[in-house]
Each structure stands twice: as C-alpha cells, then as structure tokens.
Amino acid sequence: MIGSVQAAQWLPLPSYLIAHLPQAAELSWPGERFLQPRKMAAAMVLAARLSAARRALAAAGVRGSQVRGAASMTDGNEVAKAQQVAPRGAAPTVFSRILDRSLPADILYEDQQCLVFRDVAPQAPVHFLVIPKKPIPRITQAEEEDQQLLGHLLLVAKKIAKTEGLRDGYRLVINDGKLGAQSVYHLHIHVLGGRQLQWPPG
Numbered sequence: 001m002i003g004s005v006q007a008a009q010w011l012p013l014p015s016y017l018i019a020h021l022p023q024a025a026e027l028s029w030p031g032e033r034f035l036q037p038r039k040m041a042a043a044m045v046l047a048a049r050l051s052a053a054r055r056a057l058a059a060a061g062v063r064g065s066q067v068r069g070a071a072s073m074t075d076g077n078e079v080a081k082a083q084q085v086a087p088r089g090a091a092p093t094v095f096s097r098i099l100d101r102s103l104p105a106d107i108l109y110e111d112q113q114c115l116v117f118r119d120v121a122p123q124a125p126v127h128f129l130v131i132p133k134k135p136i137p138r139i140t141q142a143e144e145e146d147q148q149l150l151g152h153l154l155l156v157a158k159k160i161a162k163t164e165g166l167r168d169g170y171r172l173v174i175n176d177g178k179l180g181a182q183s184v185y186h187l188h189i190h191v192l193g194g195r196q197l198q199w200p201p202g
Helices: 004-010 015-019 021-026 039-059 076-084 094-099 144-163
Strands: 107-110 114-118 126-132 170-173 189-193
Touching: 094 114, 094 126, 107 144, 114 144, 126 144, 144 170, 144 189
Parallel strands: none
Antiparallel strands: 107 114, 114 126, 126 189, 170 189
C-alpha cells in the first residue's frame, strides 16, 4: 500500500476535493482507486498538501484574505474588533499605555511629538506604527491646529521607513472609524513594506 507521504507527492487532487474537505471520503475522482482500501488516507493526503500550500503561500508573503480573493491589507480579526470597539474619548487605549510605558513595545523612535514602534501583528515584513503623543482619537477629529503635527508624523514615517531599509517603496495607512476598520481610537499611521503590496487594499 502507498503511504500518505508518497501519495502526496504524485496524487492529483482536484480543486473540488479541496473545496469540499468534509465530503472527501464520499467523492469519486481519478486517483480514488489508490486510496479505496483506506478512505482516511484521502483526508491525510489532503491535509498534507494543504499544509504545504499554506507554508508556500506564507513564505511568498501571501495572506489568507488574498487567497480568498479579497486582496485586503486588513486582517479579519481587526475588522471584527473595529465593529465592536466604540470611540472612548479620553479613556486610556493600548497606545496611551504604550506612551506611558505601562505596556511594553518595540520602540524604533521617539521625539517630543510622536512615538514609533513595531506592530505586534505585522502584516508585512516591515510594519510599524507612528502615533502622536497628543491623544487624537480619529483623523476626522484632527483640527486645524494639528496641521504641523500631522505633517511631522508623515516626515517621521518617511525617516523611519528609510532606516528600516524600505527604499523601493512602502504604504502608509490611516484607518478611520468602524467602516475604516479602526480598532484603536488613538490616531496612528501604519507603515508597511518589505514586499510587493497588492491593490486594491480592501
């Protein structure tokens, strides 16, 4: 009998089998005669092939949302969090706790107006956040008096992108509100790079 590892190397698995894993044992397909004695072998082979495919996609920098056809830069968990989180005004956020050092962060840069640190759930080889020390909850709540500060955040983003080696380009993102998938109500700029980013973002 052929082992599952051997079978995984040559067995042609049709797309409909991958799409219907729970029904794998009941499906009829060209390679079935090799697995007829052990229906469970089909599931084992499929699991091995899917695992290898996931590793290959991860190594190529492809995320699950892109595989599903939504070349989205926003993780599904972030969207779910954004749907549940409401603006809390002056209440402490995870970013205000990073600013006061009550939460740790991998800090890349700090000055009197802003702080830069690595994202804890990076969506690209390089992914850091630039946040103002002034607690502005959303970009839509920025005022005319914040003009200099907002420009400063962009210049700092450019400076740190250069020190992080992002010379061939990168992306700046500001999520705003529930529909913009903002999950932390403290204005922040995502800087992502280190691989070819997709368009549209989501």
